[in-house]
Amino acid sequence: MFAKGTKRKFSDPGEEPALGAELGPVVRPLSSTYSLQRQSLLDMSLIKLQLCHMLVEPNLCRSVLIANTVRQIQEEMTQDGTWQIMTQALAAAQCPADRLVATEVLCRPSEALAAAQSPKPLPAGPEEEEEEEEEEVVVAAAMEEDVDSEANPLSSSSFLPAPFGAEPGWEDEEDDSEDEDSEECPSDAEDVPDSRRGDQVFGTFEIKHPAPPPDPALEELFSDVDPSYYDLDTVLTGMQSTPKMGPYDLLDSLSPHAAPALSTGTSCRSDLNELDHIMEIIVGS
Amino acid sequence: MQNKTSDIISTVEFNHTGELLATGDKGGRVVIFQQEIENKNLPQFRSEYNVYSTFQSHEPEFDYLKSLEIEEKINKIRWLPQKNAAQFLLSTNDKTIKLWKISERDKRPEGYNLKEEDGRYKDPNSITALRVPVLIPMDLMVEASPRRVFSNAHTYHINSISVNSDNETYLSADDLRINLWNLEITDRSFNIVDIKPTNMEELTEVITAAEFHPLHCNTLVYSSSKGTIRLCDMRESALCDKHSKLFEEPEDPSNRSFFSEIISSISDVKFSHNGRYMMTRDYLSVKVWDLNMENRPVETYQVHEYLRSKLCSLYENDCIFDKFECCWNGNDSVVMTGSYNNFFRMFERSQRRDVTLEASRENSKPLQVLKPRKVCAGGKRKKDEISVDSLDFNKKILHTAWHPQENIIAVATTNNLYIFQDKVN
Numbered sequence: 001m002f003a004k005g006t007k008r009k010f011s012d013p014g015e016e017p018a019l020g021a022e023l024g025p026v027v028r029p030l031s032s033t034y035s036l037q038r039q040s041l042l043d044m045s046l047i048k049l050q051l052c053h054m055l056v057e058p059n060l061c062r063s064v065l066i067a068n069t070v071r072q073i074q075e076e077m078t079q080d081g082t083w084q085i086m087t088q089a090l091a092a093a094q095c096p097a098d099r100l101v102a103t104e105v106l107c108r109p110s111e112a113l114a115a116a117q118s119p120k121p122l123p124a125g126p127e128e129e130e131e132e133e134e135e136e137v138v139v140a141a142a143m144e145e146d147v148d149s150e151a152n153p154l155s156s157s158s159f160l161p162a163p164f165g166a167e168p169g170w171e172d173e174e175d176d177s178e179d180e181d182s183e184e185c186p187s188d189a190e191d192v193p194d195s196r197r198g199d200q201v202f203g204t205f206e207i208k209h210p211a212p213p214p215d216p217a218l219e220e221l222f223s224d225v226d227p228s229y230y231d232l233d234t235v236l237t238g239m240q241s242t243p244k245m246g247p248y249d250l251l252d253s254l255s256p257h258a259a260p261a262l263s264t265g266t267s268c269r270s271d272l273n274e275l276d277h278i279m280e281i282i283v284g285s
Numbered sequence: 286m287q288n289k290t291s292d293i294i295s296t297v298e299f300n301h302t303g304e305l306l307a308t309g310d311k312g313g314r315v316v317i318f319q320q321e322i323e324n325k326n327l328p329q330f331r332s333e334y335n336v337y338s339t340f341q342s343h344e345p346e347f348d349y350l351k352s353l354e355i356e357e358k359i360n361k362i363r364w365l366p367q368k369n370a371a372q373f374l375l376s377t378n379d380k381t382i383k384l385w386k387i388s389e390r391d392k393r394p395e396g397y398n399l400k401e402e403d404g405r406y407k408d409p410n411s412i413t414a415l416r417v418p419v420l421i422p423m424d425l426m427v428e429a430s431p432r433r434v435f436s437n438a439h440t441y442h443i444n445s446i447s448v449n450s451d452n453e454t455y456l457s458a459d460d461l462r463i464n465l466w467n468l469e470i471t472d473r474s475f476n477i478v479d480i481k482p483t484n485m486e487e488l489t490e491v492i493t494a495a496e497f498h499p500l501h502c503n504t505l506v507y508s509s510s511k512g513t514i515r516l517c518d519m520r521e522s523a524l525c526d527k528h529s530k531l532f533e534e535p536e537d538p539s540n541r542s543f544f545s546e547i548i549s550s551i552s553d554v555k556f557s558h559n560g561r562y563m564m565t566r567d568y569l570s571v572k573v574w575d576l577n578m579e580n581r582p583v584e585t586y587q588v589h590e591y592l593r594s595k596l597c598s599l600y601e602n603d604c605i606f607d608k609f610e611c612c613w614n615g616n617d618s619v620v621m622t623g624s625y626n627n628f629f630r631m632f633e634r635s636q637r638r639d640v641t642l643e644a645s646r647e648n649s650k651p652l653q654v655l656k657p658r659k660v661c662a663g664g665k666r667k668k669d670e671i672s673v674d675s676l677d678f679n680k681k682i683l684h685t686a687w688h689p690q691e692n693i694i695a696v697a698t699t700n701n702l703y704i705f706q707d708k709v710n
Contacts, residue, residue, distance in 0.1 A: 044601060057442065059606075060460040061493060062603075064491050069543055
């Protein structure tokens with residue numbers, strides 16, 4: 001079932017199950033309502049964690065409680081098999097390389113970023129800046145995830161970057177999702193980690209070593225206050241630039257994508273929409 | 286009933302006699318009210334609390350190293366027992382504790398030999414006689430002066446302070462550590478509890494409140510965000526990381542949800558005056574624990590159980606993180622705590638009676654007896670009942686206090702302080 005305005009290059013409906021099969025184990029049937037609500041809760045929790053960082057030091061108790069909630073959801077989704085599918089879908093749905101050349105400058109590993117820059121205030125900046133940073137985060141996360149998925153797809157150390165990165169995508173409108181790229185992406189997923197293409201695109205971006213590093217976002221959330229808030233500010237600045245979303249109205253809406261759309265450029269939008277679209281298929285709305 | 290308007294009130298505390306009531310607010314100010322006691326023996330006497338002293342306790346600060354502001358909001362005030370004519374209290378914001386001396390001056394000296402009335406020095410050659418200055422009455426002046434500043438001991442935000450029964454030491458607790466101070470010494474404190482993990486990624490639990498036992502100076506308790514309370518004995522070791530007792534109620538599996546942990550987080554812990562019990566407040570209930578029984582509370586009171594089905598919305602609007610306080614009355618027979626819609630609840634322990642009252646100017650006039658309120662959880666709403674959906678979650682009563690001897694209570698809504706007392710016949 002596709003939203004209005006969808007363009008398909010390959011109109012073979014048989015492609016869908018194949019897509020599902022490529023990405024991992026079949027999802028055990030779950031109550032659709034429950035899983036959508038759980039997904040909303042996860043999204044909401046991640047937004048809350050991001051918005052923790054303001055001018056005043058964040059409330060540690062609140063952050064810990066929200067992070068624990070996210071972990072609980074992740075554990076349950078891992079048991080259901082939903083988690084693996086979601087993270088693999090994100091890895092597969094990478095944006096094609098040529099669209100990302102412009103963002104090369106911003107693509108640096110999070111530690112380098114933290115060390116190099118002083119904390120940026122919440123930018124009220126232009127949309128292009130936001131769009132680029134979102135792109136960077138999505139791809140960076142997808143890149144990390146791809147490498148990590150071989151080693152340990154369910155490791156908690158890798159879970160946060162992916163959802164953080166995927167945030168913009170899920171909040172986007174689902175209307176004009178194009179799925180022409182969905183055909184290309186699975187093949188990209190295989191190429192990028194080990195090809196020079198990745199290097200070309202990302203320049204100084206270093207693909208993480210196989211052993212997953214301690215979850216950078218979570219670690220920095222909780223590391224000792226002195227240096228950590230600097231790091232966290234910079235790491236999350238890209239995400240903070242996401243315009244504040246209205247709260248999800250869980251009780252009224254069953255759709256996890258009810259939040260208003262981001263004002264992103266069209267090139268980014270189509271990629272994020274397609275992410276959305278894939279998730280829709282996988283989650284089985 | 287009387288009410289005063291101020292900035293957002295962040296703490297309320299009676300002193301040990303109940304004659305003074307201190308409030309702290311978000312702007313770093315402390316306002317102290319004094320009970321009018323002159324006509325106490327008259328039958329129609331009503332205690333009035335009038336402003337006694339106002340001072341700026343804490344100022345906003347900026348931590349340049351972290352590029353973060355340090356709020357001046359007063360998190361807690363605790364009075365010291367009175368030792369002489371002056372009163373002392375501890376007030377704290379997120380990072381710094383201050384000891385304030387509040388003293389009265391109602392006399393001034395007059396008739397100096399060497400000074401004029403206005404303070405100018407006289408020409409010594411003009412002095413021909415000798416006289417003794419006398420003290421003459423003057424209008425009461427209340428002065429507050431900072432006597433000690435206890436700073437730089439907390440990396441995280443201070444949530445509690447508690448004066449020890451030895452009257453020499455006090456504790457201050459932040460999210461991960463508890464420090465012990467001597468009231469006289471500001472450049473040193475001892476760390477007695479430290480739950481910070483070596484690897485911060487492993488952090489899953491924080492300290493939410495701490496208090497010294499009212500009678501045993503070696504005993505303290507601290508509560509956590511996972512709904513546990515640990516009792517520590519300082520005689521056992523210097524670092525009280527190993528608790529003497531762990532109080533925890535097993536979770537009810539039928540109520541399990543993604544919000545279970547959040548609502549089990551304890552927002553306040555208070556010993557009873559007699560030191561035999563302690564009370565904890567979590568999001569939906571108040572629990573009374575016997576210090577000799579660790580595996581479950583002896584009493585549980587539901588504050589607003591009708592919110593259990595609304596937890597998702599309350600998580601969304603952050604209300605689920607509201608930290609309600611609780612308090613005992615003077616003889617430990619009644620406990621009180623706040624709720625939403627400017628409601629507060631009192632639970633009479635032995636008779637198992639409870640009442641919901643409202644602190645609002647619209648719904649009650651001064652000197653009028655408060656009408657009990659009822660919230661309709663579902664089904665047909667009776668007359669005078671309020672439905673859950675029409676509750677105002679911005680009107681929350683987080684801070685309440687009970688006079689240590691009389692039936693006088695102080696209830697803080699967002700901007701106002703209400704003082705209620707037993708009706709006088």
